[in-house]
Amino acid sequence: MWKPFNIAKEDVFDKKWSILGVGILVGLMGLYVINMFNTLDFSQLESYINSLPDSMLALLGGELDITNPYSLTNSYFYSFMWLYCGIFLVYMASSLVPQDVEDHTIDLTLSKPVSREEYLIGKIAFIYIFILALMAIITVFIAAGMVSSEIFIQEGIYWERVATATLMAVLHLGTLAMTAVFASTVFLDAKKTTLAAVIMMFVMFFIGDFSPVMNPDIGSTLQYFSTWFYYDTAHVFGAGNFANLARDVLVLGAINIGLIAASLFVFRKRDIPV
């Protein structure tokens, strides 16, 4: 059996309850958000939104339409995926390698015919399996919520929006977790890694979501450097607009690959501390 798969398999087995627990919890949250809209009068909401001054609208997400169940689900759910799942993932990814270093299990593993690359690929594979499984569980809840919601049925059930939002979430959560993995190969210390990865996550969040509002001149350029800019579920899920999908997927995918390559490069060079 391929060794990275062996390493990933054991981690999946260890974290199976976390996958299920977080997946069900966040999925239920999504279900609650969808059901919340069943009582909303969208025509009234649209008039209210239109009455708001432009500056207020900008703060709420600019020109984005939040007057249909898809866009509202995005605003309350998909756009906060980094908060619901991301922080947990960053915390978990930060400790995967450092934990092995701190409890010395890495010494035994790397003394076997397992290269450092195989070891790290095993850990990275586990993280993606975790994210995929998590998003699969969450998506089941979202799908169940949509097909049981009259408002969604009236609006129409668009599975392609669900699929692309899930893909975007996987890629976005992947960038957060891979940032943590990269930091962990630099520090090989769980606390320092978590701190660095969380700071990076919030910096990206502010650059991507707030900088264009706070300073449109600088922010409109600066936002391109944030992964948040490319995690655009507002267009794909909220509005069914896939114009930038290929670009966003490519950029987020490239960031994931870049972080994986950087992690492998750094980890290969590092001394494993006692």
Place this chain on the structure above:
Amino acid sequence: MQPNQTTIKTIALTKHYGKHIGIQNLNLQVNRGEIFGFLGPNGAGKTTTIRTLLDMIRPTSGRATIFGYDTQQETQKIHNQIAYLPGELGFPKNWTAQRTIRYMFKLYNRSIKWSAVKQLASHLNLDMDKKVHELSKGNKQKIGIILTLIPDVDLLILDEPTSGLDPLIKNEFYKLLAEKQAQSNCTVFLSSHQLEDVEKVAHRVGIINKGALIEVSTLTELKKLAFKHVEIQLVSSADAKLPAQLTKRVKNVSVQDSKLSFVCSRSNLDAVLSWLQTVDFSDVNVRNSTLEDIFLEYYQVSPYGNSLNSNKGKAA
């Protein structure tokens, strides 16, 4: 494996941690099929040497080969032929002993006989269904012993293998190690700060201190280098005084009534015996230094007050 009589070879192997020296210019050769004891106090550089050999840490300069393969370039070829027991043994806490062993063995490019694992676990009285966090330090060490002794490999690297083991299991371990080595003719690189451990099985020993290899020799040779402890029971206390020419050549002279004791090198024994012919004595006892004495001497904390190395030429 390449045909090579040298299993481990280090050439000017050096590792610095910033300003701190881990090992310095280490030139070491361990031959195929021998049990090599690697002795040194804590912090001497034993673990640094081992971790450099295993490519866990990268040398500042110098290089090392195992089975003729470069330790940095051909790591996997080497690792498929070795079993390593680290000094700081760590396992996933929530795994059972059985799961841990199965997982570790799956990482080899070879099949492991599970029946042999069960047999050894039973021999060591290890409950393999218990979770690691429920096991005592000694029982965790037993998992390490299984991981080391079961695979059919050409080199065992053992870093303080019996730490935390009770004396019975410790003896059992050395017995099993000697058996394994005799059966498979594998090479064993055994690091320890306790001479008594290494003494039981080692063919040759290397002594390391402050990152430098001070001595490599067989245990017999090492003993030859040692001082002689001489005790003479003289008939008259008036004779309990060494002549001037001998006083310069012995150490730690003490006189209690008519009993004279001192320490001298092997080469000075003739002079002592010649002097004995001139005095009346009732008993003479000449004892070799224990290996512990020698070991301590190399660490320069000898009770004799000088280094054995300075007398090595004369003694040999």
